[in-house]
Amino acid sequence: MKNNRRVIPAMTNHTAAAEKARLAPGVWTMVSVYRGFQSGDSVARGIRAGRVSAYRPAGTFEAYPAMHDDGTAVWARCVDGVPDITPMPQTLTVRVPNYGTQRGYEGVRITTVEISSKCQRCGGPRGPLTAHHFVKDGTPLVCDRWVNDCGHPDEYSIVLTEAQRRVDLAGVPRPKDPQVKGVEGGQFTVPVDFIALALKTKPWMRARAVAKLLEDLGHRQAAEVIRTFAESNVTGYQTSAKAAALYLIERDMGRPANATWVDGRIGYEADADTSTTTGDEK
Ligand SMILES: [Zn+2]
Incomplete structure (x- = not known):
């Protein structure tokens, strides 16, 4: 399972993707598709910050993660030498x-x-x-x-x-200190409410522990989603049950978790070297 996940990012040929994008400055091209939003988000940040060598120097490329039929696609474009480039609207x-x-x-x-x-x-x-x-x-x-x-x-x-x-x-604002509560009619309503209940007695609970509990209760899909989330999350093993619950809520709302969009353009500034703090528990 774990190895299976790792295969996808490893297969991304960033040299080829960057080369293709450089040949068509200003044109968005798809870099790759990742299974989890966190993975795609992390790659997009790496491209923008120049942490992936093929896209250096930093600022040569714009990149964003987006919903794809098979997961999260990362799109990038080379903006080097392109005058008056139109920002990608949200x-x-x-x-x-x-x-x-x-x-x-x-x-x-x-x-x-x-x-x-x-x-x-x-x-x-x-x-x-x-x-x-x-x-x-x-x-x-x-x-x-x-x-x-x-x-x-x-x-x-x-x-x-x-x-x-x-x-x-x-009509459903994203609160600063989000509460763990199942989304009405959502796919994960029951598992989320269960986690909320568990957090009342064990607020420090980890995602893995809660995934195990959910599996025992028959919520296998929720358990699987949480494990994938925890694996692709930078906090990994330390990922909290609360973060996992919030992730399930975001899924039920049809929103990518932790996406940091700024009106009219992608939030480049916010991305400056935040790869190690990407994720939950903000
Ligand atoms: Zn399309």
Whole structure:
């Protein structure tokens, strides 16, 4: 299990990935896909900080981790010698035709929504946006169209669902001192609430111990997710049960754990040499 995990990052050919990116300055290219968010996040930080030699000197590359069908993809671009490079936005505001969900409804209206700037399948950048004018029942309308370089098409109906999900999540602020409480309707609601209960008597409990307990209770998937999280986490064996619970909560909310985004651009400043403190228990 442990060895299996280690294989993925080791297979990343950073020399080739960096070379490819250098040949197309300013263009985002996928470096690799990692199983855990922590691994991808750590690699992206390493690329930006120049800790991975192929990307030196530091500041030559931008990089970010993003959701991928198979885990967490790391995307990078060479910004060396590229004047006035446009920062990668966190979100896009798009106008989308909305046909409604009512059966038999044939009208259409344009809904303006906020979505991720990244493809939901592979994490590659979406767009660019172009305005599309059309007429429906004599009414002139305009919506946005875009083609993703990664090749994954975005269907409007799915885009609307994504936007709704963002709205739903926006009502759930990320607290400074997060409480361990299961997300209603989440995949890990019961295991998280169990950990919360266990933490009341043993606040120092480790992730591994809680994974074992969950497994004994039949929550095998939660146990497995926690073990993977602890393995890929820099704190490793020391990873706390609380951090593991918070990770499960983030998963249930559809958010990557500990992602440090700054409005409009990736939080480079915050990344300066924080690799050893990445993770939990902040
Ligand atoms: Zn894609």
